[in-house]
Amino acid sequence: MAFVALSEAEKTFILHGVEENYRCDGRSRKDYRPMELETGLVSNASGSARLRLANTDILVGVKTEIDVPDPLTPEFGKLEFFVDCSANATPEFEGRGGSDLAQELILALQNAYESPLSFDYRTLCLIPGQQCWKLYIDILILECGGNLHDAVSLAAKAALYNTKLPRVTASLLDAGITDLIISDNPYDCTRLEIGTVPILVTVCKIGDYCLVDPSAEEEVCSTVSMVVAISMKNKEAYLSGSHMTGGGSMHRDTMLNSLNLGLSIGEHLNTHLIKMLKQEEERVGPKRPKTVGFLK
């Protein structure tokens, strides 16, 4: 993700800032940049969210489709992620330039959502063994300002919170064939439970210190970062996936420290995200009068 060219002097400046616990934009090592989040702004999708984390801009849309569940997991629905790196974000994404990055993000998300404890796939079940919902989570990266993993996962979680599945009633016909009737009323819908949905936190190692929410410049300076997926269950933080990225290595203790840092940050982030999503919904109400934001 290193597209920013920095001179040695600039790198040293950032490194010293991190050592002093005072980063270029005035944050400490454990602070996030300001976030803007709005949900339900794409009228064609079942759920959507747009997240702007300083310069990182993400748009997520959730589409729904009816599918047949896997025979081994008859009660589970399906999720599919797709990440599109728009060429608007950086010129490097032109053509197939962003496909590696997109692949990495998709893998990280798939890995985090894989466990049924982190996302309750049973809520997507319509008729066990016969019909289930399949959610397509399409993520569009509009601008790259560092820390894509975190931004993408937060936006995906917000979009899932916003997702409204139409209420479906099934009637049993002859010979075990079922017929699905989808409710006509667009406001008659079910929502997804997002309490345990994981979020990713990138803990970035610069010099001897670990920090969260690296900006694009800081990512260039870092030797290695650890992506931790945190899922909250019974008020405890669990790991639902983690990996290292960035081409460096870490000592075992550093790794465990950054894991714990990620867990505690993720816990805070998760509670704040859920609080803000609820607040937004209360303020706007179930019917959104008009779309605000850049998609007017």
Place this chain on the structure above:
Amino acid sequence: MLKVTQTKNALLDGATIAEDLYRTPNDFEEFFQNLEKPDEVVAKPRTTFLRAGVLTTVRGSAYMEYGNTKVMAIVAPPHEVVRASARRMNMGSLNCYVNYAAFATGELETVPRREKQLSSMLTKALEPVVCRNEFLNFQLDVRVLIIEDDGCLLSTAINCCGVALVECGISTYDLITASTACIYRDHVFINPNAMVEELLWKHRAGHALPSSSDDTKPIQEHGLLIIASMDTFDQLAQCQQCGYLSPATYTRLLDYTLTINKGMRQLIRQVLLQRVKEQHDLDLREKAQNALEDQRLADIIERLKSQGLSELINPSNIKEDPYTSK
């Protein structure tokens, strides 16, 4: 009349051919009950066969058998990056390609996806170990061929690639070793075989979900951890985790894998040492042969000098040139 005798579908060494072991959740429960579960945790590598330099067509190659998992790794010397846009400023790039042999696995539909996933994870694991600052604007291609998959695929591939890199003469910071551990229904499986790994993926731990009435039931953790480490300075090159684990369990599995990695490291060192000795012996033999040949030629020259050319030139062969005689 043709008589059909039912024969057991078995291989020569008595192993039966793998079939679809379970189709429904109930089959699966039964299957798990019958599965051999380890009583205690033994943090040791499986029986391993490892050999460096198995191919003559490439500079660096290695073949590894880790239990039943069989993997071959090929490393060619770095070559220049053609696309200017793919160049990085201060590092050479590393690309890994993982391919399944057509007979490596029963499930063919998911192969392209798994290949892609393994390639990306392998690249991430090998990046820290290669001195990439030594080949700017060059790219190093590492290819892995999976001959048989019986679990621990990624860790075996990492081990094998580590050896192939050394064999190719690529500078590395350290020897890299990797291993896998997983936990499923409170059983810790060290070096899980393909069946256990498949259980984790396919059934996706549906049993672990508490029924809605019973939220107080403790969470059943499940998950898989792959650790690649470089032990000289206790560095971790990659730690890939999936599933659902508490931090305490994570640390426990981490320590198991690190112990296995230490054992593996011994083995890899031994293999490489042996390989160097072999190479040295070969060199000595070649040198001896060359010396012998030199000696023979020297003798001939010596003889020619002392006896003149008469020995080589047979007078009967020389005919008078008709033109010069005129």
